Amino acid sequence: MFLRRSVTLAMSLKNYSSEAKNLVAVAVNNQTGVATVTLQRPPVNSLNLELLNELSSALTELEEKKARGIILKSSSDSVFSAGLDIHEFSNTEEGRLKKFWTALQDVWIKLYGHSAPTVACINGHAPAGGCLLALSCEYRVMLKQKTIGLNETKLGIVAPLWFIASMENVIGRRLTELSLTTGKMYTTEEALKIGLIDEIAEDTNDAVSKSENFLKLFQNISPFARSQTKKFIRGNTVQSLVKTREADLKAFIDDITSEKVQKGLKVYMESLKKGK
C-alpha cells in the first residue's frame, strides 16, 4: 500500500466558489484520500461559466494535493448534468463567451489528463456536455433508467473534435460516428451494451460504492506508475486540444454566434419547455 503525503490528509471538506453560491463541493475521505466532487447547480447542473471555474479550481487543487482518486457525481438523483448551459450561448456580456469556452477547455484538459484515477458516478441523465464530463473519466457507473449521449446534432450544433475523441476513445470510431451524426441518447442498458458505461447501479449509494470499488483496484499500484501510464495513453488526445486551443475557441465563437445556430437553439429551448 502506497502512503499518501500528509498534506493530502490535511484536506478534509471544502467548498469551492468565486461567488456566494457553491456550485461544486469537494469532500476528501481522510482514510482513502479519495475526493468526491459533487456538482450542485439545480435544477439540472447545466454548466455555466461559474460552475466551470469552480470545477477547474477543484481539479487543480486535487492535482496539487495528490488526491488518490476522484468520484464525480451530481447532488441530484435525476440529472448528472444537462451539459453546457444553453443560456451562455446567447449571452451578450462582452468577453463572457470567450471565458466560458476557455473554462470548458480548461476543465476537460484537467479532468481528462488528471493524475488521479477518475470515476464518473452518473447518478442522473447525462446529455452532451454531461456525457463529455463522464467520458473524461476512466470509469463510468450509471443509475438505471437514465440517458447519456452526445446529442449536439439535435441542437443543430457540431461537437468539437475533442468531444468526438473522448467518445471514440471509449466506444470506437464506427459507433461514435453513428452516435454523433444521429445525436443518439442511449438508455443506461444500451450504454452498458456498447461499452459507453462500465456498470449499472440501483441508486446513488450503490453507484458511489461501485465507484469506490473501482478505485480500490489502485490501492496496491504505485501512483507514479499508474499516472504515467495514463499520461502515455491519454497524452496525445490532450495535446491535440492544447496545441489548437485558439483555433478551437474561434471555431466555437464563429459557429455559436451565427444566425442559423442561434435560431436553432431558440427553437430547441422552446421545445424543452413544451416537453413539460
Ligand SMILES: CC/C=C\C/C=C\C/C=C\CC/C=C/CC(=O)SCCNC(=O)CCNC(=O)[C@H](O)C(C)(C)COP(=O)(O)OP(=O)(O)OC[C@H]1O[C@@H](n2cnc3c(N)ncnc32)[C@H](O)[C@@H]1OP(=O)(O)O
Ligand atoms: C463548423 C463548426 C466547427 C467546429 C465546432 C466548434 C464548435 C461547436 C459549437 C458549439 C458546440 C457546443 C457544445 C455544446 C454541448 C452541450 O452541452 S449543449 C447542451 C445540450 N443539452 C441538452 O440538450 C439537454 C437538454 N435538457 C434535457 O434534455 C432535460 O432538461 C434533462 C433530461 C437534462 C432533464 O429533464 P428534466 O428533469 O425533465 O428537466 P427539464 O427539462 O424540465 O429542465 C428543467 C429546467 O432546466 C432547463 N434546462 C435543461 N437543460 C438545460 C441546459 N442545457 N441549459 C440551460 N437550461 C437547461 C429547462 O429549460 C428547464 O427550465 P425551465 O424550468 O423551463 O425554466
